[in-house]
Amino acid sequence: MRHAVIETSHLTKHYGQVEAIRDVSFQVGASRITGFLGRNGAGKSATIKILLGMVRPTSGTGAVLGHPVAHPRENLLLRKRVAYVGEDKGLYAYMTVGELIRFTRSFYDDWRPEMEQRLLGGGFQLPTDRKVKALSKGMRTKLALLLALSRKPAPILLQEGQH
Numbered sequence: 121m122r123h124a125v126i127e128t129s130h131l132t133k134h135y136g137q138v139e140a141i142r143d144v145s146f147q148v149g150a151s152r153i154t155g156f157l158g159r160n161g162a163g164k165s166a167t168i169k170i171l172l173g174m175v176r177p178t179s180g181t182g183a184v185l186g187h188p189v190a191h192p193r194e195n196l197l198l199r200k201r202v203a204y205v206g207e208d209k210g211l212y213a214y215m216t217v218g219e220l221i222r223f224t225r226s227f228y229d230d231w232r233p234e235m236e237q238r239l240l241g242g243g244f245q246l247p248t249d250r251k252v253k254a255l256s257k258g259m260r261t262k263l264a265l266l267l268a269l270s271r272k273p274a275p276i277l278l279q280e281g282q283h
Contacts, residue, residue, distance in 0.1 A: 125184065127146070128183075173192070184202060187201075203271055214253065228271050244265070
């Protein structure tokens with residue numbers, strides 16, 4: 121595939137005697153929405169963690185935006201360019217929505233205030249004065265998406281658990 125944004129080749133991951141991923145190879149092209157489906161325990165989360173540079177593969181290779189996932193220096197460069205919204209929505213529960221947006225905004229040079237305002241107001245209707253811990257699961261998901269989409273990431277990795 122030409123211009124693959126995400127690619128893996130024979131990716132394998134063992135946690136001790138447990139084989140979490142076996143020989144996974146795939147490519148995702150630019151400007152594509154791609155689903156990664158499977159049963160519980162199929163290795164979806166382990167694969168995403170490898171792609172984000174959070175875990176190193178036992179064997180095989182992977183790259184996101186041309187950055188090899190097994191190299192620590194490349195992982196730093198990669199994480200500046202990729203947005204990730206996990207199933208646990210690791211948000212600071214003690215902050216208000218507005219505080220969390222301002223806090224997150226301060227880390228990114230590519231922050232788009234116009235996108236933030238569009239999503240905050242009409243799109244997602246998030247109450248900026250409400251504590252994150254007081255938000256419903258759906259509202260926390262909207263907030264996490266706002267934090268991801270207000271940047272200029274390419275790609276955005278979304279992980280949602282079983283309902």
